[in-house]
Amino acid sequence: DTGVSQNPRHKITKRGQNVTFRCDPISEHNRLYWYRQTLGQGPEFLTYFQNEAQLEKSRLLSDRFSAERPKGSFSTLEIQRTEQGDSAMYLCASSLGDSNQPQHFGDGTRLSIL
Amino acid sequence: AQKVTQAQTEISVVEKEDVTLDCVYETRDTTYYLFWYKQPPSGELVFLIRRNSFDEQNEISGRYSWNFQKSTSSFNFTITASQVVDSAVYFCALSEPYFADGGATNKLIFGTGTLLAVQP
Numbered sequence: 001d002t003g004v005s006q007n008p009r010h011k012i013t014k015r016g017q018n019v020t021f022r023c024d025p026i027s028e029h030n031r032l033y034w035y036r037q038t039l040g041q042g043p044e045f046l047t048y049f050q051n052e053a054q055l056e057k058s059r060l061l062s063d064r065f066s067a068e069r070p071k072g073s074f075s076t077l078e079i080q081r082t083e084q085g086d087s088a089m090y091l092c093a094s095s096l097g098d099s100n101q102p103q104h105f106g107d108g109t110r111l112s113i114l
Numbered sequence: 115a116q117k118v119t120q121a122q123t124e125i126s127v128v129e130k131e132d133v134t135l136d137c138v139y140e141t142r143d144t145t146y147y148l149f150w151y152k153q154p155p156s157g158e159l160v161f162l163i164r165r166n167s168f169d170e171q172n173e174i175s176g177r178y179s180w181n182f183q184k185s186t187s188s189f190n191f192t193i194t195a196s197q198v199v200d201s202a203v204y205f206c207a208l209s210e211p212y213f214a215d216g217g218a219t220n221k222l223i224f225g226t227g228t229l230l231a232v233q234p
Contacts, residue, residue, distance in 0.1 A: 031220070033221065033222075035222075040226070040227075041226055041227075042118075042205050042207070042224030042225055042226050042227050043159070043205075043222070043224050044224070045221040045222065045223070048219050048221060055219060056219045056221065089157065091159065093159075095220070101220075102149065102161040102164050103161070103220075103222060104161060105151075105158060105159035105160075105161075106158070107156070107157055107158045108157055108158070110157075
């Protein structure tokens with residue numbers, strides 16, 4: 001049973017650079033979520049896809065952030081013009097389409113902004 | 115507003131002790147789901163349990179048990195005979211059906227977590 005896969009595991013970049021993260025969900029899962037987790041906090045919801053449609057975006061997701069799921073399989077999260085405050089763990093989760101099936105999380109991508 | 119409160123920031127116990135992690139939630143909906151996740155030092159969130167708002171039966175799974183009380187809006191988690199491998203951050207989360215374009219989002223609202231340290 002292959003779980004949710006995220007790449008890269010770690011990303012270190014200079015302020016102002018663009019970064020892109022990838023998430024491969026569990027293959028039969030049509031729902032995909034992105035969360036952000038900072039030190040000592042619980043994950044915070046960023047955005048949600050059902051198949052290829054992005055159905056909800058949090059106000060946390062500024063216009064520097066964009067997410068896609070072009071064919072309803074893998075997803076990418078891009079951050080443009082990174083800022084110090086973007087440093088966090090970015091978590092991807094997927095679930096089946098039935099109401100409130102548990103979300104299964106990947107290992108996350110840890111972003112550090114120098 | 116939806117909110118999950120885990121008042122215990124850190125708990126330290128000695129192996130074989132029982133420990134209870136508290137979770138209090140706020141919601142205006144009558145239909146909602148509650149979850150517990152474990153985050154070991156490796157970082158991956160591991161799903162432990164889901165409970166819907168209409169099922170107040172307590173549940174036991176091995177050394178784990180959960181006590182859901184709607185009257186106090188609490189969903190507490192007890193580990194019996196704790197082990198060093200139980201050391202992790204435990205998160206309680208709330209999900210409400212949110213219907214966007216006919217589909218429920220089911221985004222999770224997490225508490226701030228409780229760091230459990232089990233000493234040998």
